[in-house]
Amino acid sequence: MMPVLVSHPLCPYVQRAAIVLAEKGVAYERRDIDLAVKPDWFLAVSPLGKTPVLLTGGAAVFESAVICEYLDETHAPRLHPSDALLRAQQRSWMEFGSALLNAIGAFYNAVDEQALAACAADIHRRFQQVEAALGDGPFFMGGQFGMVDAVFGPVFRYLDVFDGIADFGMLEGLPRTAAWRTALAARPSVRQAVSADYPELLRAFLRKRGTALSQRMTR
Ligand SMILES: N[C@@H](CCC(=O)N[C@@H](CS)C(=O)NCC(=O)O)C(=O)O
Incomplete structure (x- = not known):
């Protein structure tokens, strides 16, 4: 039976699990x-x-990281490196x-402009750490798409919608991270991980929350 x-x-x-399934060419049914x-x-x-x-296989596997690891152990091609230390990284x-x-959740739940700005700065700091860890690309560990790429595809997808609201400077001065974002957005597995109406669904979700970001969307 199909998973x-x-x-x-x-x-x-x-989305992480959907990306890994697609990278491995596994047919599956998605049940929302x-x-x-x-x-x-x-x-x-x-x-x-x-x-x-x-x-x-007659079982239920929960937690996205565990699902991704299970898929990596059971279906080629491997997204994790064979070296144990690189895999740990x-x-x-x-x-x-x-x-x-x-x-990102804290950012879109921020209740006022001050908290929103603090959350945006926090996200920028975290992306500075990513920038320092990134190699020459196009993917996290170099030429081959791996598990970290499957995790960050959905992260950058939020930024696509935030960018349509305002420039929050989350990737300011971070050219490697920006290039990585572009490479992930072009990857077929990342593109197919959501439906075509995802941006509109996310905007509707954010607009309804009654937060500082919602207010920005109605201005
Ligand atoms: N650590 C979990 C997080 C999953 C998670 O937070 N899922 C959210 C939706 S994105 C959820 O099901 N929330 C419902 C709830 O907490 O009641 C994983 O990696 O799978």
Whole structure:
């Protein structure tokens, strides 16, 4: 039976799994759920009540990093390097990508302009750390697309929508990171990880939150 990726249309963690599945050419069914009204069948397979979950081989695998690692161990081509230390570094930067997603959440939930500016500066600082860790590209570890790339494709997708609202300077003075963002945006696996209406769905989500960013969108 085809694996099922239990998903939410806006979830960046789902996108990681979708990108890895696409890089490996694995056919799968994507099943979107409403996280505001979680169905019982979903709660039965998702102990933390979160997307993504991969239903495969009669089992449910939850947590996006675990799903990605499982897919990497079971389907070619490998996205992780064979060297243990390089692999550990990739995993470290995957964690960094998760922390960056939390910082992005803090940014779009900021209640006033002062907090919004502080969050934007925090994100810029984190991208400065990325800039220092990036090699010559086009991908995180060089020529080959890897697991850190799968994590950052969804991160940069937020910036595409933020850029349409205002220039928050998140990548200011960071040319390597900007080039990496461009390379990821062109990658077919990254492009197909969301539906065509993703930008509009994200804008609608952000507009409704009643935050400083929402106010910027209605000005
Ligand atoms: N650490 C989890 C995070 C997943 C996550 O936060 N998913 C969000 C949607 S993007 C979710 O399902 N939230 C619903 C909830 O927490 O009730 C992973 O990497 O899979």
